[in-house]
Every structure is written in structure tokens, then in C-alpha cells.
Amino acid sequence: MGYARWDPADWNSYNTKHVAGKSASEIFTSSKMKDSFDPSKIEFRESRDSDINPNSTPIILASDVTGSMGMIAESMIRKGLNTVATEIYDRKPVTDPHIMAMAVGDAECDRSPLQVTQFEGDIKIAEQLKELYIERGGGGNGGESYMLPHVFAAMKTRTDAFEKRRKKGYLFTIGDEPTLDGVTMKQAKRFLGLDLQTNLSAEDCVNLASRTYEVFHVILSTVGYAKYRLDEVKRTFEPILPQRILYVEDPDKVAESIVSAIQICEGANKADVAASWSGDTSLVVANAVRDLATGGGTGIRRLT
Structure with a gap:
């Protein structure tokens, strides 16, 4: 998927019609997961080149939607998606972004601990984000x-x-919580439709994804669980994602922090990237990217 291109005019029209002036419950109306978003029923998702997007770059945004974390999905549909897409086109750290949204929950407790949209290059991603079950x-x-x-x-x-x-x-x-340690064979079968031969640790999962993706985690350090127990959250993520964690102090600046991380991974200077944002966004981004490794392209960097 992803055979169209982002247009801010389409975003403005969509936002006016479906988002502006509405509460979160009026925006996200699904009462259960759609079959089309069910990972166990998906063979695979594709990000493919096209005439309009000849050098596609897949970007997956997987947000916690447990408890109060549904606010991140709300923030993304109100402005975050447009920020990610337009800033990538303007700043050009990568080419032809294809965005996929995921909703993440708890495989030990929830009915729908993962939901997955298509990869999209245009306003269709906002339409699908709106249909996720929060x-x-x-x-x-x-x-x-x-x-x-x-x-x-x-x-x-x-x-x-x-x-x-x-x-x-x-x-x-x-998200704002620690990560549960990996994915069991039972969870993989039930929620992903995969027959694994062994349970996977969190480190196994990150290493698998790192073969084809530059992997990062965003910790919302001033809200929810992390606001009071940040050290607990750090202890589960820092060993498996060294220099790939963004500590974002303002939930409304997640999109800007993500774009900045992509720029830095592609070789931009951290100080220059932070300074390129206006007002208090610059400070939030500077703090978020402070511990990131500069440069990239080789996956997870482990320090000795």
C-alpha cells in the first residue's frame, strides 16, 4: 500500500470534517477491533514503491492505548500525523514516507493488544487511525x-x-509503562497468527525487528506510570534499546521528537535539529534526543 502522497490540504479538510471540535469519544467510535486491523488475520502488510512514491520509507508508529494513553492516539489524529508527514517532506531526512499506525495494549489482559493499519502515504492513514479501537x-x-x-x-x-x-x-x-518481557508462543499464535518455535524475550523481539527497521521507543516521562516510576520503565528498556530511547516531557510534542530522531539517525547534528524547532518545542526535543546515538543505518548500537 502507500500509492498516494500526503497533501496538507487533504489533512485540513479531513480535520475540519471529522476531528475539529469533537471529543475523543466522538472521534474514536469503534467498540471493538476491526477484522481488517487484526494481526492474526493479516498475512502481511506492504510498503511498495510507486510512480508518485518511487523511494518509499516505511514508518511505524505504535502507540499504547491502555488507560489514559489513548490521549496519544488523540494527539496524533488532531495534529501529530500531519506534523510527521509534512516535516519529513520539508526536512527530507528520508524519502516518500509510508506511515502505519498500531494500537498497543496488554497481551495478558486485553482483548485486542495489537491493531495494525495499512502503510499509507496520504490521508488514508488518518481515516484508519480514527477507526482503531481505543x-x-x-x-x-x-x-x-x-x-x-x-x-x-x-x-x-x-x-x-x-x-x-x-x-x-x-x-x-x-508509552509510559515498562515493557512486558517479550512474546510467548501462545500470544504469538493468538494475537499475531504466528507459530513460533520458542518464546521470545524482549531483546529477541527488538533484534528481530532491527534487521529491517531502525527501532526506537518513546517514553512519556511526565505522565501516567512513568511520572512516578520512571526508573522502573528505564530498567526494562535501556538494556535492549541503548541510545534509542526518547524521553518526551510533553505528550503533544511526540511527533516533533519522532521526526527529530529520524533526522539524527540519518546523520543530522542533535543540537542543530533541536534548534530548528521554535519556542518550547526546541527544549522538549533537545531533552528527548539527548541520549540518542548520532548517525544510524546499522540497527541497535550496543555500548561496551
């Missing part, structure tokens, strides 16, 4: 299933970027 579930088990997106990306996506050019896409998970 379950607002989760449980008291000290984490969410942030590793499900990694396994899906590794085993159920096909991209011309990697197959033709050996160019990795980008995968960002977003």
Missing part, C-alpha cells in the same frame, strides 16, 4: 506488550525500501 485496558501486571509490534514488523511486513535498497524503515513504540 480499548483503554491494561492491568496491574507492571507493563504493556510493547514487543508485539516488533514481532509483527519483523515477520509480517514487506517493504521495497529493504528488499530493493537494503534501506531500513523506522519503528517507534510509544
Whole structure:
């Protein structure tokens, strides 16, 4: 998918008709997961080149929708998607973005711990984001299933970027809790439709996805679980994603932080990237990207 191109005019029209002046419950009206978003029923998702997008770059945005984290999906549909798409076109860290949205929950507690849209290059991604089921579930088990997106990306996506050019896409998970340690065989079968031969640890999941994606995690450091127990969240992510974690202090600046991480991974200077944003966004981005490795293209960097 992804055979069209982002147009801010389409965004403005869509936003006026479907988003502006509406509450989150009026925007996200699904009461259950759509079959078309069910990973267990998806053979694979494709990001393919086309005449209008000849050098496609797959970008996966996988947001926690448990508890209060549905606010991130709301922020993305109100302005975040447009920021990601237009800023990538303006700043040109990568070419021809194809965006996929994922909704992430808890495989130990939720009915729908992962939902997956198509890869899209135009306003269709906003239309699909609006149809995601914001379950607002989760449980008291000290984490969410942030590793499900990694396994899906590794085993159920096909991209011309990697197959033709050996160019990795980008995968960002977003949330406020620790990650549950990996994906079990039972979870993989039930929620992803995959027959694994062994349980996967969180590190296994990241390493699988890192073969074809530059992998990052966004921690919302001032809200929800992380606001009071940030050290617990860090302990589960820092060993498996060294120098690939963004600590974002303002949930409304997630999109800008993601674009900045892509720029830095593609070789831009961190200070220059932060300074390129106006007002308080510059400070939020500077803090978010402070610990990122500069440059990229080789997957997870482990320090010695």
C-alpha cells in the first residue's frame, strides 16, 4: 500500500470534517477491533514503491492505548500525523514516507493488544487511525506488550525500501509503562497468527525487528506510570534499546521528537535539529534526543 502522497490540504479538510471540535469519544467510535486491523488475520502488510512514491520509507508508529494513553492516539489524529508527514517532506531526512499506525495494549489482559493499519502515504492513514479501537485496558501486571509490534514488523511486513535498497524503515513504540518481557508462543499464535518455535524475550523481539527497521521507543516521562516510576520503565528498556530511547516531557510534542530522531539517525547534528524547532518545542526535543546515538543505518548500537 502507500500509492498516494500526503497533501496538507487533504489533512485540513479531513480535520475540519471529522476531528475539529469533537471529543475523543466522538472521534474514536469503534467498540471493538476491526477484522481488517487484526494481526492474526493479516498475512502481511506492504510498503511498495510507486510512480508518485518511487523511494518509499516505511514508518511505524505504535502507540499504547491502555488507560489514559489513548490521549496519544488523540494527539496524533488532531495534529501529530500531519506534523510527521509534512516535516519529513520539508526536512527530507528520508524519502516518500509510508506511515502505519498500531494500537498497543496488554497481551495478558486485553482483548485486542495489537491493531495494525495499512502503510499509507496520504490521508488514508488518518481515516484508519480514527477507526482503531481505543480499548483503554491494561492491568496491574507492571507493563504493556510493547514487543508485539516488533514481532509483527519483523515477520509480517514487506517493504521495497529493504528488499530493493537494503534501506531500513523506522519503528517507534510509544508509552509510559515498562515493557512486558517479550512474546510467548501462545500470544504469538493468538494475537499475531504466528507459530513460533520458542518464546521470545524482549531483546529477541527488538533484534528481530532491527534487521529491517531502525527501532526506537518513546517514553512519556511526565505522565501516567512513568511520572512516578520512571526508573522502573528505564530498567526494562535501556538494556535492549541503548541510545534509542526518547524521553518526551510533553505528550503533544511526540511527533516533533519522532521526526527529530529520524533526522539524527540519518546523520543530522542533535543540537542543530533541536534548534530548528521554535519556542518550547526546541527544549522538549533537545531533552528527548539527548541520549540518542548520532548517525544510524546499522540497527541497535550496543555500548561496551
